[in-house]
Amino acid sequence: MEEAVWKATDVKEKVCEWRSPEQLKDLLDLELREGGEAHPQILQRCRDAIRYSVKTGHPRFFNQLYAGMDPYSLVGRFITEAINPSLYTYEVAPVFLLTEEAVLQKMIEIIGWQEGGDGIFSPGGSVSNMYAVNVARYHHCPDVKVLGLSALPRLVMFTSQECHYSVAKAAAFLGIGTNNVYVIPSDKRGKMIPAEFEKQVQRAKDEGALPFMVNATAGTTVLGAFDPLEEIADICERHNLWMHVDVTNSVAWNPHKMLMAGLQCCAFMVRDKTNLLQRCHSAQASYLFQQDKFYDVSYDTGDKSIQCSRKPDAFKFWLMWKAIGTKGLEERVDRALAMARYLAEEIKKRDGFRLVMEPEYTNVCFWYIPPSLRDMADGPEFWRNVHVAPVVKERMMKKGSMMVGYQPHGDKANFFRQIIISPQVSREDMDFLLDQIHSLGMDL
Amino acid sequence: MEEAVWKATDVKEKVCEWRSPEQLKDLLDLELREGGEAHPQILQRCRDAIRYSVKTGHPRFFNQLYAGMDPYSLVGRFITEAINPSLYTYEVAPVFLLTEEAVLQKMIEIIGWQEGGDGIFSPGGSVSNMYAVNVARYHHCPDVKVLGLSALPRLVMFTSQECHYSVAKAAAFLGIGTNNVYVIPSDKRGKMIPAEFEKQVQRAKDEGALPFMVNATAGTTVLGAFDPLEEIADICERHNLWMHVDVTNSVAWNPHKMLMAGLQCCAFMVRDKTNLLQRCHSAQASYLFQQDKFYDVSYDTGDKSIQCSRKPDAFKFWLMWKAIGTKGLEERVDRALAMARYLAEEIKKRDGFRLVMEPEYTNVCFWYIPPSLRDMADGPEFWRNVHVAPVVKERMMKKGSMMVGYQPHGDKANFFRQIIISPQVSREDMDFLLDQIHSLGMDL
Numbered sequence: 001m002e003e004a005v006w007k008a009t010d011v012k013e014k015v016c017e018w019r020s021p022e023q024l025k026d027l028l029d030l031e032l033r034e035g036g037e038a039h040p041q042i043l044q045r046c047r048d049a050i051r052y053s054v055k056t057g058h059p060r061f062f063n064q065l066y067a068g069m070d071p072y073s074l075v076g077r078f079i080t081e082a083i084n085p086s087l088y089t090y091e092v093a094p095v096f097l098l099t100e101e102a103v104l105q106k107m108i109e110i111i112g113w114q115e116g117g118d119g120i121f122s123p124g125g126s127v128s129n130m131y132a133v134n135v136a137r138y139h140h141c142p143d144v145k146v147l148g149l150s151a152l153p154r155l156v157m158f159t160s161q162e163c164h165y166s167v168a169k170a171a172a173f174l175g176i177g178t179n180n181v182y183v184i185p186s187d188k189r190g191k192m193i194p195a196e197f198e199k200q201v202q203r204a205k206d207e208g209a210l211p212f213m214v215n216a217t218a219g220t221t222v223l224g225a226f227d228p229l230e231e232i233a234d235i236c237e238r239h240n241l242w243m244h245v246d247v248t249n250s251v252a253w254n255p256h257k258m259l260m261a262g263l264q265c266c267a268f269m270v271r272d273k274t275n276l277l278q279r280c281h282s283a284q285a286s287y288l289f290q291q292d293k294f295y296d297v298s299y300d301t302g303d304k305s306i307q308c309s310r311k312p313d314a315f316k317f318w319l320m321w322k323a324i325g326t327k328g329l330e331e332r333v334d335r336a337l338a339m340a341r342y343l344a345e346e347i348k349k350r351d352g353f354r355l356v357m358e359p360e361y362t363n364v365c366f367w368y369i370p371p372s373l374r375d376m377a378d379g380p381e382f383w384r385n386v387h388v389a390p391v392v393k394e395r396m397m398k399k400g401s402m403m404v405g406y407q408p409h410g411d412k413a414n415f416f417r418q419i420i421i422s423p424q425v426s427r428e429d430m431d432f433l434l435d436q437i438h439s440l441g442m443d444l
Numbered sequence: 445m446e447e448a449v450w451k452a453t454d455v456k457e458k459v460c461e462w463r464s465p466e467q468l469k470d471l472l473d474l475e476l477r478e479g480g481e482a483h484p485q486i487l488q489r490c491r492d493a494i495r496y497s498v499k500t501g502h503p504r505f506f507n508q509l510y511a512g513m514d515p516y517s518l519v520g521r522f523i524t525e526a527i528n529p530s531l532y533t534y535e536v537a538p539v540f541l542l543t544e545e546a547v548l549q550k551m552i553e554i555i556g557w558q559e560g561g562d563g564i565f566s567p568g569g570s571v572s573n574m575y576a577v578n579v580a581r582y583h584h585c586p587d588v589k590v591l592g593l594s595a596l597p598r599l600v601m602f603t604s605q606e607c608h609y610s611v612a613k614a615a616a617f618l619g620i621g622t623n624n625v626y627v628i629p630s631d632k633r634g635k636m637i638p639a640e641f642e643k644q645v646q647r648a649k650d651e652g653a654l655p656f657m658v659n660a661t662a663g664t665t666v667l668g669a670f671d672p673l674e675e676i677a678d679i680c681e682r683h684n685l686w687m688h689v690d691v692t693n694s695v696a697w698n699p700h701k702m703l704m705a706g707l708q709c710c711a712f713m714v715r716d717k718t719n720l721l722q723r724c725h726s727a728q729a730s731y732l733f734q735q736d737k738f739y740d741v742s743y744d745t746g747d748k749s750i751q752c753s754r755k756p757d758a759f760k761f762w763l764m765w766k767a768i769g770t771k772g773l774e775e776r777v778d779r780a781l782a783m784a785r786y787l788a789e790e791i792k793k794r795d796g797f798r799l800v801m802e803p804e805y806t807n808v809c810f811w812y813i814p815p816s817l818r819d820m821a822d823g824p825e826f827w828r829n830v831h832v833a834p835v836v837k838e839r840m841m842k843k844g845s846m847m848v849g850y851q852p853h854g855d856k857a858n859f860f861r862q863i864i865i866s867p868q869v870s871r872e873d874m875d876f877l878l879d880q881i882h883s884l885g886m887d888l
Contacts, residue, residue: 004526021743024538030546032762036769042516045766046523049759053527053539063536066753069528072486077525079490082448082518083497084510084706091841092507094468095497102474123567123708124751134617148621149593165727169750172725173578175619177592222731256753262528263753264567281616283609287666287851287861294838299465306613307568309510309700309707315493318476322489325480394738397535407731417731 003047008055009069011429014400015061016054024052059425060402060432065221068422070260072323076316077262087121087310088288088302090295096312097301103314103321108269111251118277119269120304121313126166128252128268129215131277131306133157133170135250135270136213136242138280145280149175156204158241159215160184160192160227167215180209189357190225192216198235205239213242222409222417223356224363258336258362258421259329261317277304332423336362339420343430350434356412362420367413368392368437370444388444389414395440402436447491452499453513455873458844459505460498468496503869504846504876509665512866514704516767520760521706531565531754532732532746534739540756541745547758547765552713555695562721563713564748565757570610572696572712573659575721575750577601577614579694579714580657580686582724589724593619600648602685603659604628604636604671611659624653633801634669636660642679649683657686666853666861667800668807702780702806702865703773705761721748776867780806783864787874794878800856806864811857812836812881814888832888833858839884846880 007013019027028048037045055061057069085093087100104119111117122128137144141152149155155176159167161183171181182200184192197214204211214236216227229245236243244250249271256265270276282303289300302310321329340362347353347366352374356365367386376382389406396402405417418433451457463471472492481489499505501513529537531544548563555561566572581588585596593599599620603611605627615625626644628636641658648655658680660671673689680687688694693715700709714720726747733744746754765773784806791797791810796818800809811830820826833850840846849861862877 001526004523008527019538020739021534021538021542024542028539028542030542030762032546032550032765032770034770036767036772042763042767045763046519049523049539049543049763050527053529054536056528056530056536057526064530064532066528066530069526074526075490078522079448079493081521081525081706082445082501082513083452083494084500084513085497086500086508086510086707088508090465092498092500092847094463094465095472095493098465098468098472098474099493102476106476123571123755124753126750126752127567130617130750144619144621145616146621146623148598148615148624149619150596150598150624151621152594154592154594164752165729165732166752168727169725171592172589172727173574173750174617175588175593177588177590177595179590180592180594221729254753262525263530264755266753281613283612283616285609285665286853287849288609290834290851292834292858294834294841295464306570306574306617308570308608308610309568309710311567311708318474319486319489319493321476323480323486326476326478328480390734390736390738397738403536405731407734409730414736 003050005069005074008050009057009059011059013055013058015058015403016397016400017052018397018400019052027052054403059422059429062418062420062433063403063405065419065421066257066263068260068424070262070320072320073260073262073316076319080312080315085312087312088300088308090299091293093312096315097299099318100312100314103318104267104269107253107267111269113271116273117269117271118273118275118304119267120277120301121310122266122268122305123264123307123311125164125252125254125266126169128266129164129166129244130170130174131268132215132244132250132252133174133176133213135276135280136244139242139276140210140212152210154180154209156180156182156209156211157213157215158182158184158197158200158211160186160217162186162190162220162223162225163215163217164221186225189360190220190223192227192232194228194231194235197232201235201239201241211239211241213244216243216245218245219361222363222407223365224359224361226360255317258333259317260332260422261320264311265313265317281306335423336420339425339427339430340364342427343418343420343433346430346434352438353434356415364418364420365415366418367415368441370441372444383413386413388441389416391444392437392441396436402433404433447494449513449518452494453501453503455503457499457502459502459847460841460844461496462841462844463496471496498847503866503873506862506864506877507847507849509863509865510701510707512704512868514706514764516764517704517706517760520763524756524759529756531756532744532752534743535737537756540759541743543762544756544758547762548711548713550765551697551711555713557715560717561713561715562717562719562748563711564721564745565754566710566712566749567708567751567755569608569696569698569710570613572710573608573610573688574614574618575712576659576688576694576696577618577620577657579720579724580688583686583720584654584656596654598624598653600624600626600653600655601657601659602626602628602641602644602655604630604661606630606634606664606667606669607659607661608665630669633804634664634667636671636676638672638675638679641676645679645683645685655683655685657688660687660689662689663805666807666851667809668803668805670804699761702777703761704776704866705764708755709757709761725750779867780864783869783871783874784808786871787862787864787877790874790878796882797878800859808862808864809859810862811859812885814885816888827857830857832885833860835888836881836885840880846877848877
């Protein structure tokens, strides 16, 4: 607890203790042997595992779309790990099935589906997106469950060029094929262009294919852009397409991100009251979902899932929500947005920093321009040289001072993507970020 | 810790504290409100959640194919929950990616693939089976990833009638269609009949379909039967089919079951050295899997997965393995098998108990015959009356004395399925099971 909780979230400690794979293999002594080891040695292994792990709860871990540590959620996770339940049936997981239901109902209320809906927690947003594709195609062609895709016309789905890579993974995994994901161009802010979307729907129809769904993105991975949901919804209505993400048909929502519920905590929700999830995914195992039980078996919700064993990922979120209330969750989001705003303004004020664009969400994308380049004219040579992010990243990791991601994007050279996902950051952390990048990169 | 660990595994405590869904909803006060709650109240909610949860680590929880509690694994889980890592890249999860690799290599060695192989931990055996289907079809038709199933001939896969329901879920989810899972009859012990398998392969070929894989089962869910793996492998070789489970092409192995690593802990492994997992599942997200990092990016194994965020499920297993050694793991399996043997012998000795069949594994399936039926002749009326398991189950749960599953199977009336999956059970627990069923059912 001292090492993995208190020190790991202390701003005065390092974010990471970098070792190369070869060094770390030696330090950890990975080999699994015939005999066991004594307790003091096992305790040392635990300390080593903690020491060389990246501290994702540290206030200066900005590298991924999750960060921070919530104490209530952590207690919830310790409880569920000790109890070790699996959410197939009410009989084996009464508390965790009921808390899942309570959380889903509240989330559906927040989405705004006044007539209600249905949902399931899944092991990640990628899997939630797979649920969306599967439910959408089942909605269009219920025969697909039994007959498979080979008996159907070619199905086509749509997404923007800025979407998460899980959409391609879903298309491949579910037998749709990545070529049948028609990619819609985005504008320079990263938003899907509705007119281009409608053109592609028409193209699919002209080809004799069956367009069935669109994946809209509310907060893209790199730029944090929001697709124009209402215009996309209108096009979906005209062409009878399932719309995922927005409030039309289904939503994937990961409370492990900005709400800090801890990995994994991912809900998939459908605006449906016809038991679509169950019809689409059920396999009716008789040894598990017996119908002659002594209680109301409609509480045995496990067959809605594509999984058999399933972790109780809603409970930690329920406990945290109980502890801080809806208001507390709201304040977290507001605070993260305010910090992103502050950082963007600081970047505009400082020499040597340049915003890629005004942030719409909490992704703040920017270049650092070392002093040696500041007098160079803006042109191909300038942009070739601005490629300093990988070196700055290497230096920050070896120092352990912070972690922030970078990537190129379209024709734009490598830039930093600072995400304020945890509300446990301060203006000082934002200032530190910029000072640190400058001090690590000023000689480049 | 007192409630969720010590009391939850104490044989003198109850396995469950049964409440109906309506009662439990009242007791838990599920509603999520605008404001938060004070710490004493949150602490009470934690106590309630533990109290009304089923204690899956209790020595008399026999209800599912996982049970027991390993202290090393539990410590590993507390550490990973506190550290909250996600296994995309070496940069953010160095310790957990290396321990996963070490565990997979050792598991592959135990399977016996001398030339090595590849693997990935997944969120459950059902997802591992989906990996198997996806990798097998990609192996046969690499175009499927890009073109989808609509561009291919109808694919057909095979499994026995005793297989886990995840095979049907996988076929539906991956677009194969459940009708294209040709179900092979099993013999009366629950084993796939090889001659029937070969007939069905021929049938698929005669229909112009493309047979591509078989799912063989080593330990079926209800009877614990092992398919004849070597004969199935010979047929696969003759017809060029991918074989899943056995040592031919791929294996799904869940250490959260008999090895007690805690849910979820599920490995999928392929006998392949050509980077098949990566080729089949990659989406090459540039913001995550940058190729210009300062370390060897072959350690960034996340793109082998269908997930993006992924829990470090191998670490707890690694820590436990370190602590008790391969020998300790082996002793657990041996002990569970010995207990199953003991129980089967006791059932044969006692009046009023009848084995469904000699156990091959640790699933001991048996009927309880109440005294009122013992003089009745074996016939349709007798079997209609032998249907006592649901009532005995209701009584044991309301008492909280133990939990054991039941189901009908083919033409066989409801029987108990006692699984000795945790080695933390004793002969006394086996005797208790039989005494308790008799005392709960003797009046029926």
